[in-house]
Amino acid sequence: MSEYVSKSTLQRLPFYLDALQTKLARGEKYASSSQLAKELNLNEVQVRKDLASASRSGGKPKVGYEIQELISDIKLFLGCHRIDKAVLVGVGSLGTALLGYKGFKDYGLEIIKAFDKNESIIGNKIKGIEISELSSIKDTIKENNVRIGIITVPAQYAQEVADTLIDAGVKAIWNFAPTRITVPEEILIQNENMASSLAVLSKHLQNKIENEK
Amino acid sequence: MSEYVSKSTLQRLPFYLDALQTKLARGEKYASSSQLAKELNLNEVQVRKDLASASRSGGKPKVGYEIQELISDIKLFLGCHRIDKAVLVGVGSLGTALLGYKGFKDYGLEIIKAFDKNESIIGNKIKGIEISELSSIKDTIKENNVRIGIITVPAQYAQEVADTLIDAGVKAIWNFAPTRITVPEEILIQNENMASSLAVLSKHLQNKIENEK
Numbered sequence: 001m002s003e004y005v006s007k008s009t010l011q012r013l014p015f016y017l018d019a020l021q022t023k024l025a026r027g028e029k030y031a032s033s034s035q036l037a038k039e040l041n042l043n044e045v046q047v048r049k050d051l052a053s054a055s056r057s058g059g060k061p062k063v064g065y066e067i068q069e070l071i072s073d074i075k076l077f078l079g080c081h082r083i084d085k086a087v088l089v090g091v092g093s094l095g096t097a098l099l100g101y102k103g104f105k106d107y108g109l110e111i112i113k114a115f116d117k118n119e120s121i122i123g124n125k126i127k128g129i130e131i132s133e134l135s136s137i138k139d140t141i142k143e144n145n146v147r148i149g150i151i152t153v154p155a156q157y158a159q160e161v162a163d164t165l166i167d168a169g170v171k172a173i174w175n176f177a178p179t180r181i182t183v184p185e186e187i188l189i190q191n192e193n194m195a196s197s198l199a200v201l202s203k204h205l206q207n208k209i210e211n212e213k
Numbered sequence: 214m215s216e217y218v219s220k221s222t223l224q225r226l227p228f229y230l231d232a233l234q235t236k237l238a239r240g241e242k243y244a245s246s247s248q249l250a251k252e253l254n255l256n257e258v259q260v261r262k263d264l265a266s267a268s269r270s271g272g273k274p275k276v277g278y279e280i281q282e283l284i285s286d287i288k289l290f291l292g293c294h295r296i297d298k299a300v301l302v303g304v305g306s307l308g309t310a311l312l313g314y315k316g317f318k319d320y321g322l323e324i325i326k327a328f329d330k331n332e333s334i335i336g337n338k339i340k341g342i343e344i345s346e347l348s349s350i351k352d353t354i355k356e357n358n359v360r361i362g363i364i365t366v367p368a369q370y371a372q373e374v375a376d377t378l379i380d381a382g383v384k385a386i387w388n389f390a391p392t393r394i395t396v397p398e399e400i401l402i403q404n405e406n407m408a409s410s411l412a413v414l415s416k417h418l419q420n421k422i423e424n425e426k
Contacts, residue, residue: 008221010416014408018393041402078412079419097307103391103408108415147418172418174410178316180231180252188421189254190414195227195316197387199291201403202321203223205360205385206292208401 005053010078012050014107015040017074024067032064054078080108085146086174089161090153091116091131094176098152099126109148113140134164141168148172155179218266223291225263227320228253230287237280245277267291293321298359299387302374303366304329304344307389311365312339322361326353347377354381361385368392 019039023031033051037044051065052058055073059065075081088095091114099114114131116122124131132140140146149165151158151173158177165173172188175181183189232252236244246264250257264278265271268286272278288294301308304327312327327344329335337344345353353359362378364371364386371390378386385401388394396402 005416007413010413011409014406014412015393015404018406022393077416079415082419084415084418092310093306093313094310097305097310098407100306101391101407103406104411107408107411109411148414171421172414174414178314180228180235188414188417190410191228192410193227193231193316194311194314195320196224197403197405198317198320198322199227200220200223201361201385201387201401202292202297203218203290204401205297206295208384 009050009053012040012042013054013074013078016047016051017071017078020067020071020074024071029067030060030064031067031070033059035064078107080106082108083110084108084148085144086111086148086150087137087140087146087165087170088114088129088150088152089116089134089137089165090151090157090177091118091121091126092152092154095152096126098150098176099129111150112144112146137164138168141165141170146170148174150174150176151181152176222263222266225253225255226267226287226291229260229263230284230291233280233284233287237284242280243273243277244280244283246272248277291320293319295321296323297321297361298357299324299361299363300350300353300359300378300383301327301342301363301365302329302347302350302378303364303370303390304331304334304339305365305367308365309339311363311389312342324363325357325359350377351381354378354383359383361387363387363389364394365389 016036019036020031033044033047037047051070054077055070057066057069057073086109088098088111095114099111111129114129115134115137116131117134121131122133147170149170151161153161155177158175158179159181162173162181162183166183166187173183174190176192180191229249232249233244246257246260250260264283267290268283270279270282270286299322301311301324308327312324324342327342328347328350329344330347334344335346360383362383364374366374368390371388371392372394375386375394375396379396379400386396387403389405393404
């Protein structure tokens with residue numbers, strides 16, 4: 001396994017996992033890199049390279065990868081068995097959508113509490129996760145050794161929330177607010193930008209239309 | 214400008230645009246690749262390569278890129294001036310969040326209508342976008358030459374909705390349902406998978422913690 005794994009590879013691993021689990025559920029035992037490449041719309045060399053970064057067990061000639069083994073390797077590599085505790089700040093529509101997302105637990109993320117400043121929703125639960133007052137966020141983070149802060153507040157509050165989270169001890173920020181936030185060097189930050197995905201889709205659509213002319 | 218631009222570069226271009234627009238608003242005229250690299254947490258070679266794929270106007274020695282010109286080039290490259298019409302299916306919390314997202318218009322995406330099967334919300338408007346009955350979706354797509362379908366329904370309905378959208382004539386599907394959907398080869402598909410982003414963040418956090426031991 002290589003020491004350095006690119007972000008693109010990391011982003012693709014959940015898709016392999018998803019495809020492999022579907023195969024396993026159908027009773028299949030082996031998957032070839034060519035099958036996976038076709039299903040996931042990637043090239044075969046890429047598939048072999050990606051899988052080699054997460055698993056030592058290479059595919060066998062003619063049979064391919066042993067699915068069960070490959071799933072375990074990818075999960076171990078991604079740290080799915082290790083639970084990272086997170087808090088979410090900003091229970092608007094996006095925050096609510098994230099609280100309801102079932103897939104996080106499979107990847108070892110547990111959102112233990114949500115926070116908002118809207119008093120009318122304090123005390124409510126969404127999918128079993130309680131919404132609390134912002135004023136209690138530091139205690140929650142410290143007492144529970146929370147490592148990840150998820151930000152789903154409007155853009156103008158994002159930096160302030162990030163500062164609070166970092167001050168309370170989180171090590172990583174997952175920012176969904178449509179603005180860039182600044183964090184100290186030792187803090188991990190992942191900015192989600194819907195426009196990024198849209199840019200890819202839109203450009204590919206444009207190329208396609210131009211090629212058809 | 215190169216003919217082939219990688220997905221990663223396309224995904225980064227909106228972040229450059231965002232950074233450049235912030236600089237322009239502050240009254241700055243030039244941006245160097247080293248500044249941009251630092252702000253966006255990328256390496257300088259990558260920045261120069263990314264920008265070269267979208268713009269012919271290279272940075273000038275000692276001064277850098279002319280911001281206004283670079284913004285225009287990136288926008289032109291991404292097709293921001295060209296409007297793609299879209300419909301959104303599934304007005305739950307994620308659908309509502311996307312309808313409320315202001316950034317899409319900057320990238321040429323116009324969501325003209327939303328659809329849901331929940332009768333109690335039919336006729337409502339979210340951020341000015343009307344929610345209509347699913348039964349009218351084909352007519353809307355055909356009459357308005359809608360090119361993009363955004364899917365925010367629960368996983369079990371996603372394939373059915375995709376089939377309907379494609380049958381009605383959309384050319385691209387942006388799928389937020391946590392499942393893979395199958396589309397004919399000529400249709401573009403972009404699957405969003407929150408777990409992908411989480412995998413990156415979570416792995417980096419794990420590496421960080423192990424390095425600190």
